[in-house]
Amino acid sequence: MARQPEVKLPAELFRDLERSGPVPLYYQISNRLEDAITSGQLPAGTRLENEIALSERLGLSRPTVRRAIQELVDKGLLVRRRGIGTQVVHGQVSRKVELTSLNEDLRESGRRPATTVLVHEVVPADDAVARALVVQPGSPTLHIRRLRTADGTPLAILDNHLPEAYTDLDREDLQERGLYELLRERGVVFSVAKQVIGARHCTAKEAELLDVPKTSAALTMSRTAFDNNGMAIELGEHCYRPDLYSFEIMLVSR
Amino acid sequence: MARQPEVKLPAELFRDLERSGPVPLYYQISNRLEDAITSGQLPAGTRLENEIALSERLGLSRPTVRRAIQELVDKGLLVRRRGIGTQVVHGQVSRKVELTSLNEDLRESGRRPATTVLVHEVVPADDAVARALVVQPGSPTLHIRRLRTADGTPLAILDNHLPEAYTDLDREDLQERGLYELLRERGVVFSVAKQVIGARHCTAKEAELLDVPKTSAALTMSRTAFDNNGMAIELGEHCYRPDLYSFEIMLVSR
DNA sequence: TATGAGTTAATGTCAGGACAAATTGCCCGT
DNA sequence: ACGGGCAATTTGTCCTGACATTAACTCATA
Secondary structure (H helix, E strand, C coil): CCCCEEEEECHHCCCCCCCCCCHHHHHHHHHHHHHHHHCCCCCCCCCEEHHHHHHHHHHHHCCHHHHHHHHHHHHEEEECCCCCEEEECCCCCCCCCCCCEEEEEHHHCCCCCCEEEEEEEEEEECHHHHHCCCCCCCCEEEEEEEEEEEECCEEEEEEEEECCCCCCCCCHHHHCCCCHHHHHHHHCCCCEEEEEEEECCCHHHHHHHHCCCCEEEEEEEEEEECCCCCCCEEEEEEEEEECCCCEEEEEEEE | CCCCCCCCCHHHHCCCCCCCCCCHHHHHHHHHHHHHHHHCCCCCCCCCHHHHHHHHHCCCCHHHHHHHHHHHHHHHCCECCCCCCEEEECCCCCCCCCCCCHHHHHHCCCCCEEEEEEEEEEECCCCCCCCHCCCCCCCCCEEEEEEEEEECEEEEEEEEEEEEEHCCCCHHHHHHHHHHHHHHHHCCCCEEEEEEEEEEEEHHEEEHHHHCCCCCEEEEEEEEECCCCCCCCEEEEEEECCCCCCCCEECCCC
């Protein structure tokens, strides 16, 4: 099989890089490359210029260019092979898998999310919640339960537990805006989250809230999120309508 | 809040690093660090030595040490904050999310997987399969359907489609060993995979195969896997018993 | 006592170079 | 025509060095 010819990347892709701005150079480059790929300007299978030529042409060091490329490899947009080069992956690409909230997901895909707060109470942590949030059993936690709709259709029931520091979250705020949005506004920087996705039958109450037949299946997700301090911030127990929602995940091996 | 004291990492953690072996140095370091964390030798919240001191003590450069740490940050085991240092995350997190097969997952967790091949046929690709595998509609593909059991209990129905290059996969081999194992043996190096996880009702046939009541819920996963060449290797449509299986995912934001 | 500026310590970014390893493709000899 | 070996190409790893940015701590001053 003949080797793909190298493609010289158009110079205007990398015009006006801000060398002194707050945005890292490698990030600017990877962003523009990502746009070029997702927009179809660089079709699947395209073989990029090699790292050294690219770095010389941009007036940057090879590690910087290399890091930009690595970002996209991690996202599953590019594939690197030594001795060969770097190629755009075949197959209709991706959509990144990041630590996002349902609210933001829906908004990005152009739907109108709305929320009804069903429960909003400060309760002592039971054993399971205490273990997940790494707090003392019995310590005060905020328990909220929300019904999330998209374009007026019930989509999910969201049960969340938060540790003492966040028990003062306002009920009205939660009605209007997403939990993650509110937490980020308070300075929380999310770092890692552990999710478990499963399925089961709806309970009668869930079926009623979600407006589905009593015997329906439910898609469940349980998540514990940690901030960049390594502290547990949130335990979520969510229940989705499986005909309207699914999880999309991109796995990358190294 | 007082700052965590720095912990001097025990020197024997890093004895006998192979400088000339085929295993990269950063990988050796990150492996040993990972072992120390998962074994509990470095408890949650421990603040590591700073990068510069560590690199000097190991006789390595800072980028090498930094890369080793980055590996563990990506796995969700460590958290870095500039101005502060690097800490082991709170919470009993771990378990990496890699591109593994169900077979390997089960074996690792100490269960005995077994497989029955229900369907093994070469058929022309229909539109959906052709689109997923990036081949011409109507081109030959291998369709297999397997029932996977663990310790004798039915666990999942696995439907897979593979492109023409792999239509000669042997039925008896598939009975004995995992699909991914066989593909790796042929030199396939998996790179990225796109998964969609959802839920629905079992069909009557699925309920019978999985030995569950007819009205049961099913956990479904659809996956397209690509090799390091960017070529689509496999399309899987899987159906799991939700009372026996769930997906565990670790999300890391940057 | 409280506030604010400066100091210190740590990670984040970037440069430039060197060699190793893998893969391809060409050339040459048979 | 065919196969083997060599050279070119390209990414992988590792090094040294420098400066920027952020957060915590210290200490002087109002």
